[in-house]
Amino acid sequence: MNYILKNARIIDPGRGIDAVGDIGIENGLVADPGKVKKPTVMDLAGKVLTPGFIDLHVHLRQPGNTMAETIASGTAAAAAGGFTSVVAMPNTSPAADTAGAIEYLRQTAARTGVVRVLPCGCMTKGYAGQEMAGIGSLKTAGVVALSDDGKCIQDHALMRHVVEYAKSFELPILDHCEDNCLAAGGVMHEGKWSVLLGMNGMNGAAEELMISRNIILARQIGWSIHMQHVSVKESVDLLRKARAEGIAVTGEATPHHLSLTDENIKKYDTNYKMNPPLRSEEDRQALIRGVADGTITAIATDHAPHTATAKLVEFDHAPFGIIGLETALGVTYTVLVDSGIMQLPEYVKRLTTGPAEILRMKGYDLSEGKAADITVFDPEAEYVIDPAKFKSKSRNTPFGGRKVKCRPLLTFVGGKLVYSFEG
């Protein structure tokens, strides 16, 4: 099907465009709207059209935990959230630490996925942090990045070797930054609320330490390291300073760390339990400043589905993680743009060119001839988040009932309409 998308506010950060206009889609590619043959015409006056959102951090759970999510359901959730590409974290079961596992992911995604699934391989075998994975064969199999997400390599010498290999294979590293000794036994942020609630805390220095380690390695080796789900103020400060010095480090922030704090845990709801944990209000404000000033160049969901049964236990025993694909736009637009903190074009970068640059993708824009990966959203739509409508197989969200602004309306992947908001 060919399309002409008319009268939208087109924000295309890669080309510095912010203007009302028309875009054509022909044979899956962005085309001159004046020349599209037999188009379906859509009037998008008042709506915003951007390159498709890229989520650097998604757990699709297949293989291993298809009760919680599958590639089919997770990519449907991504499409409903405005995401056209998702980086699939490798902490599946078995882990995505071999070429065979990546081949399985690619084939299953081609057969059942509705958005692009960008495979990420483990840095170490079984993401156990002991022995390097076969990084060369992972690269040949088509991974776009390496990560041990869920865990963090504690052995600095091993991490050094992984970064050196990643450099020679030109693969981005996406690191979950956590010192195990400092975080051991914790279920929430260590602070006033962990004391009041009588729960074991995770010290913010657990993240700060590993971010410092990674900045040192990135500087010494001359290869970029990306810090996943940055959550404490000190991490933002470290990143800001390192980037000013020209060290190739980047960071992402999640919608939940930008919008919630440890105080939210006071009802012991396990939908507020994730790793890294919700931090203090001061940390949240620092994170918002970091996203606004470009210290943090990507918003990533850390979409982490868990079944209701898994989450329906005491807070101490519940698994870490919440879903995020279908709430990311509403939650972050409300906190960052509707609040007046960020301008819309700058915010759009954090969902498009920001993550694309971290993945070393060049020219992620809507110039003619590019793949038509396009997101359309309504920045004026106000609504209450209703998890019953989610495409995800899981419902572990703290955002049900939350009033937000900005709704994904249309998602095109390679010119195919994979999601359309139906009310």
Ligand code: DOR
């Ligand atoms: O909360 C989290 N859940 N943090 C992680 O690092 C892993 C993720 C998961 O896989 O459930």
Ligand code: ZN
């Ligand atoms: Zn993680």
